[in-house]
Amino acid sequence: EPEVTQTPSHQVTQMGQEVILRCVPISNHLYFYWYRQILGQKVEFLVSFYNNEISEKSEIFDDQFSVERPDGSNFTLKIRSTKLEDSAMYFCASEGTGVGEQFFGPGTRLTVL
Amino acid sequence: AQSVAQPEDQVNVAEGNPLTVKCTYSVSGNPYLFWYVQYPNRGLQFLLKYITGDNLVKGSYGFEAEFKRSQSSFNLRKPSVHWSDAAEYFCAVAPGYSSASKIIFGSGTRLSIRP
Numbered sequence: 001e002p003e004v005t006q007t008p009s010h011q012v013t014q015m016g017q018e019v020i021l022r023c024v025p026i027s028n029h030l031y032f033y034w035y036r037q038i039l040g041q042k043v044e045f046l047v048s049f050y051n052n053e054i055s056e057k058s059e060i061f062d063d064q065f066s067v068e069r070p071d072g073s074n075f076t077l078k079i080r081s082t083k084l085e086d087s088a089m090y091f092c093a094s095e096g097t098g099v100g101e102q103f104f105g106p107g108t109r110l111t112v113l
Numbered sequence: 114a115q116s117v118a119q120p121e122d123q124v125n126v127a128e129g130n131p132l133t134v135k136c137t138y139s140v141s142g143n144p145y146l147f148w149y150v151q152y153p154n155r156g157l158q159f160l161l162k163y164i165t166g167d168n169l170v171k172g173s174y175g176f177e178a179e180f181k182r183s184q185s186s187f188n189l190r191k192p193s194v195h196w197s198d199a200a201e202y203f204c205a206v207a208p209g210y211s212s213a214s215k216i217i218f219g220s221g222t223r224l225s226i227r228p
Contacts, residue, residue, distance in 0.1 A: 004156070033215070043157070043203065045215040056215055091156060102216060104149075104157040 002026045004105035006092050012111045013082055021077045021108045023092030031095040032075045033102060036088040082112045115140045115208045117219035125225045126194050134189040134222045136204030145207040146187040148178055152200045163187060199226045
């Protein structure tokens with residue numbers, strides 16, 4: 001069964017450093033998403049991406065965040081200068097039809113020290 | 114504001130007993146409703162969705178959910194739980210149809226199973 005994969009599973013970084021979280025969506029999917037879950041809190045939407053551009057972004061997704069689909073298979077989330085409050089589990093998701101059934105990856109746990 | 118509420122942080126059910134996990138939502142227009150499950154150290158797995166049609170939706174692993182517009186609810190049910198159902202369950206809503214529609218999640222309900 002096809003699945004969304006994410007690397008690394010755990011990333012530890014120093015405050016102010018740049019991190020890139022990587023995702024490989026399901027191959028024939030067209031819509032891509034990033035969500036995050038701060039420990040003990042809800043899963044929150046960050047950004048959606050379709051046709052090589054951002055479709056929607058939340059207030060969390062400020063200028064420090066960017067997304068890219070560099071090679072037609074990977075989908076990356078970059079945080080330019082990490083803050084302590086960026087520590088969270090980051091989930092990538094992909095979808096084939098544009099409504100509903102989003103398939104989630106296992107997540108990357110980001111720890112900012 | 115669009116939101117999803119799961120009033121129970123945790124439920125504890127005896128194996129073999131029925132399960133109900135409560136969910137209410139607040140969204141303008143026709144909601145698209147979902148249930149996801151998260152097993153320990155795993156990603157979110159899709160269980161079922163309501164888009165339109167029959168208010169009773171059947172999903173994976175014997176789960177079902179009933180959409181009640183009058184109560185703005187979408188409760189998850191299973192007639193008989195198994196120990197392997199122990200996980201966290203998330204209700205979610207997509208606020209109407211649009212391409213690349215975000216999903217708004219509830220806070221989750223952790224299910225524990227007692228022997």
